[in-house]
Amino acid sequence: MRAWGLLALSFVLVASAAAVRILGFTLYGNNVLWIEGLHALLDSLLSLFILIPVLIVRSKIGERYPYGLYKLEDLVAIILALVILLSLFLDINELFSKPSVVGIPVATVEAASILLLALAAYTKRQAGRELRSPSLLADANHMFVDVMEGGAVLVGLLAYILTRIGGAYTATVAMALLGLLLAAYEAGHDSLKAILDLPKDKEELENMRRAVEGVIGETGELLDIRARWAGPVIFVEVLLRLHPLLTIEESSLVAEKVKRSIMSAVEGVRDVAVRIEPVRRRRLKVAVPVDKPEIARNISRHFGRAAYFAVAVIEDGRIIDVEYLRNPALKKELADDASAKVLRGARVAEALFKEGATDVITCGIGEIAYAILLRHRVMVWRGLCGKSVKENLDALIKGKLVLMHEPTREESWEKDGGGRPGSGLRPA
Numbered sequence: 508m509r510a511w512g513l514l515a516l517s518f519v520l521v522a523s524a525a526a527v528r529i530l531g532f533t534l535y536g537n538n539v540l541w542i543e544g545l546h547a548l549l550d551s552l553l554s555l556f557i558l559i560p561v562l563i564v565r566s567k568i569g570e571r572y573p574y575g576l577y578k579l580e581d582l583v584a585i586i587l588a589l590v591i592l593l594s595l596f597l598d599i600n601e602l603f604s605k606p607s608v609v610g611i612p613v614a615t616v617e618a619a620s621i622l623l624l625a626l627a628a629y630t631k632r633q634a635g636r637e638l639r640s641p642s643l644l645a646d647a648n649h650m651f652v653d654v655m656e657g658g659a660v661l662v663g664l665l666a667y668i669l670t671r672i673g674g675a676y677t678a679t680v681a682m683a684l685l686g687l688l689l690a691a692y693e694a695g696h697d698s699l700k701a702i703l704d705l706p707k708d709k710e711e712l713e714n715m716r717r718a719v720e721g722v723i724g725e726t727g728e729l730l731d732i733r734a735r736w737a738g739p740v741i742f743v744e745v746l747l748r749l750h751p752l753l754t755i756e757e758s759s760l761v762a763e764k765v766k767r768s769i770m771s772a773v774e775g776v777r778d779v780a781v782r783i784e785p786v787r788r789r790r791l792k793v794a795v796p797v798d799k800p801e802i803a804r805n806i807s808r809h810f811g812r813a814a815y816f817a818v819a820v821i822e823d824g825r826i827i828d829v830e831y832l833r834n835p836a837l838k839k840e841l842a843d844d845a846s847a848k849v850l851r852g853a854r855v856a857e858a859l860f861k862e863g864a865t866d867v868i869t870c871g872i873g874e875i876a877y878a879i880l881l882r883h884r885v886m887v888w889r890g891l892c893g894k895s896v897k898e899n900l901d902a903l904i905k906g907k908l909v910l911m912h913e914p915t916r917e918e919s920w921e922k923d924g925g926g927r928p929g930s931g932l933r934p935a
């Protein structure tokens with residue numbers, strides 16, 4: 508694989524930079540070259556060290572664990588940041604010590620090592636991008652900062668060679684140290700967030716949220732979305748509330764769509780866990796057919812022909828309001844029309860939906876009215892016939908009513924009667 512070749516090349520380049528600097532120090536006895544050489548030596552050791560988790564994470568060992576071993580990479584990135592901080596403290600001495608033997612050969616050695624480091628940083632970044640490895644990318648960033656730091660040191664050395672002013676040298680060393688501090692931050696801050704399960708990228712989280720909302724639309728509500736970054740991957744958890752009329756099969760299709768939409772919206776998502784909250788609705792608007800506008804009256808045996816509908820608002824399990832709606836399908840001008848009779852139930856169903864009803868309790872219902880209510884996602888409950896409207900509402904609140912899964916009768920399409928023979932549906 509190309510990425511591994513790049514990594515090997517990058518290691519060889521850093522190790523050569525270290526060798527060039529240390530060789531320069533042994534030849535010319537300059538302390539800056541010694542510190543810089545030590546730094547590059549440390550970096551080449553780290554280049555090897557960093558490969559251990561990258562290999563483990565992508566090996567079969569990681570598959571044994573539900574969340575893999577991705578966070579090993581974050582751990583190593585943090586250790587790397589600490590090591591850079593440590594080398595920064597080692598280099599701080601250089602601020603206070605007098606510049607040791609500095610000449611053109613020393614500057615040349617530094618320049619050559621910077622060139623090697625730049626190539627190493629570039630190849631490592633390419634490999635890190637191909638493997639989607641945060642620890643490799645962090646290390647590559649650190650090496651780019653090392654290149655700048657090396658450049659600052661080189662400028663300092665040249666300035667000192669030309670002017671022999673100690674201050675110029677000290678200032679450039681200070682700049683180089685600041686670069687080291689930045690390198691530690693670059694290497695560690697993302698992985699620190701990953702270890703602490705803090706959101707690493709709020710924008711990506713927002714992209715996921717938009718993707719989910721696009722999928723569920725009107726059929727539900729996105730209650731919560733969380734993501735955990737672990738090394739090169741992201742684990743996502745989604746909490747949904749779906750419309751209660753969706754079947755379990757339909758809900759699982761929504762969950763599958765949500766999963767796919769997140770995976771295509773954001774790169775690196777390893778897994779999406781979709782939870783659907785089995786929550787009861789807080790507010791219902793329940794329509795019950797009744798022959799007189801009184802809550803103590805028995806529920807009407809008819810749906811389309813009931814004189815009134817009691818429309819009760821139920822909130823948190825309590826009836827907070829009841830209004831009575833005159834059956835709009837019983838208006839005089841409609842009463843004699845034959846087609847109006849057939850479509851009575853349909854008219855009522857549309858009217859109840861417009862009234863904002865979320866639920867209907869009824870003893871009997873024809874297939875057209877039933878289909879219209881279902882289409883508007885109004886839930887149809889089998890009423891307790893012979894009991895009052897109040898008792899039916901209480902039964903619904905206590906969860907004692909069952910959903911109707913089919914209409915109680917077929918419509919009489921033809922003049923000679925209702926329902927196909929042997930359809931199994933009760934006549935109303």
Ligand SMILES: [Zn+2]
Pocket residue numbers: 546547550649650653
């Ligand atoms: Zn370094």
